[in-house]
Amino acid sequence: MRSSNLYNPFNRIAGFKSLIIGLVGLLITTYLAFKTGTHFNGLININFAKDSDYWLFFTENLSNWLFISTFMYTSGLILSKSKIRVIDIFGTILLSRIPLIIAPLIRLIPLFQSFVIQSWQMYFVIGFYLVSLIWTTILLFNAFKISCNLKNERLIISFIISMILSEICTKLVIILIT
């Protein structure tokens, strides 16, 4: 496997294929998050809480994906000169979120199932989460770049604005439903 495929697989995968792979990833991540009490309550946030309903985990992951995709698609429609496809944006962005599976996956190991905030186990999990978050952000950036064919300052500014707006909207949705 070429290293560029790890941070930019979108030269080869996009559209329906990325959507299907991403959906499988979303469902597995949501299930593992539910089993381990790992909440993705915001685009870049992670929290740990026991005994929440499955639908809450699903709504968190779903709203994270839908908001960022919608804002990036809107940015593409406004700023791109290319004929962009909605399936490319939603598919590649969903695929970008697969690395987030790492944190709930680690929490499946009995040693790391603690809910104590200031424990070395928690620092270990959060450390891995940060790595997966950086990886996901790089993937999101490349997904947006390729799907919308944006470059230079248009790309960077609209990416940052989309991220901020999605974070705000996801937080609002989670506050409203809990």
Added chain:
Amino acid sequence: MNKRLPLKCPSCENILQVKQLHCEKCETEVTGLYSLPIISQLSTEDQKFILDFVKVSGSLKIMAQNMKLSYPTVRNRLDEIINRINNLDTDEK
């Protein structure tokens, strides 16, 4: 050896023009000053892309399958070529 058509002047980087044409069969030579068609001014890779694109009836989906690349990657490549053609067109005018 497959010789590449030189497009730019090695001295000043300006786009070259055709001054002389030659018939291999009857040795006729035509001298004048002719501009290269825009498509000839593109790189060999861009020309190949355009030919392949025409051969698949302009289907980006089939192009993506043949090139083993994603649809948006191929579409972005086509947009870059269109941009280059527009720039060459503007330069000529």
